Amino acid sequence: MSLRLGDDAPNFKAKTSLGEIDFYEYLGDSWGVLFSHPADYTPVCTTELGKTAGLKDEFAKRNVKVAALSVDSVESHKLWINDINETQNVEVTFPKTLLFVLCLSSVPIKK
Secondary structure, three states: OOOOOOOOOOOOEEEEEOEEEEHHHHHOOOEEEEEEOOOOOOHHHHHHHHHHHHOHHHHHHOOEEEEEEEOOOHHHHHHHHHHHHHHHOOOOOOOOOOEEEEEHHHOOOOO
């Protein structure tokens, strides 16, 4: 299965820093931005997610929810969020408003 710009992303359920989610339920009627990162704690990814957290209100104005994924564990993601907050001088908040990090290894892949 391949995805191209403009395609609908397939639905999935995954364990995240917010608990288990259903992607379509999380999005609701919002637009979605799904970041994919090779691993937690990579410098560029940390700054990208920090900047995204800083733009929380701008995303909310546009009815957009953001998610990020990598291959690391949920526990690693939670520690990484603390690192993002500290190094980027932001407060990543997660009450289903802006950003969660999901564990890619918990997402079933269909071929």
